[in-house]
Amino acid sequence: MQKTTTVEKAEVKNFASPEEVRDFPKGKLELVQVGGAMVGKATLEPGWKWSESVKPIAKTDSCQAAHFQYQISGVMHVKMDDGTEFDCKAGDVSMLPPGHDAWVVGNEPVVIVDFQGMADYARSH
Template sequence: MQTTEHQSFGKPTEVREFPHGRAEILSVGDSDIGRLILQPGWRWSVDIKPFAGTDSCLAPHFQYHVSGLLHIRMDDGTEFDAGPGDVTSLPQGHDAWVVGDEPVVVVDWYGATDYAREPEVEHMGTA
């Protein structure tokens, strides 16, 4: 059963720092919602790829663009810019980067659960 909840990005459940940005995660009900704050110079293939370990972003996203300009390049060659007021639905397989000198802020309704999460390290037992 769904319950009433009130959360704020002023007090996120979790903050994940990465080069040129951070992801603020809110856990609401059964969902994680992310506010991504990406600074000028941020690019997925440079700043997040080391966490992901994949050639392109495999997390699908459903995002509302609050501020700044984000250039998105899909693996199929499709490219476009997304800016304030835009909503993007991105399947897996893309790169993206900040265009210009203004930080990009997006609210990601789908895809934030594992975004920029450090990979879990397996600990080997000792004999």
């Protein structure tokens, strides 16, 4: 028998009033919790690169967070540990498994809403 999840009460949250903000070099992460899920909005400035801005915090060789995200603005280049490379741009929905580096391309900030991988992102371990 399949178990279904029932929403007990409606919730509305806004990134204008996040429950937590994590700042890191050339970026910030704003977090809200809705329906038991942590949703993050990352703003990454031109010049941001995971391996330079977040790696010293994460203390891993590559980003080990899985991301399911919607990109609002900018262009982000992603390089997977297996060598696969691609760009994500405004309007894209992407699923990134653990094991990647990424960086902002150009002069426009990258803004991403992530529905999966931000609970521990840019948090010291």
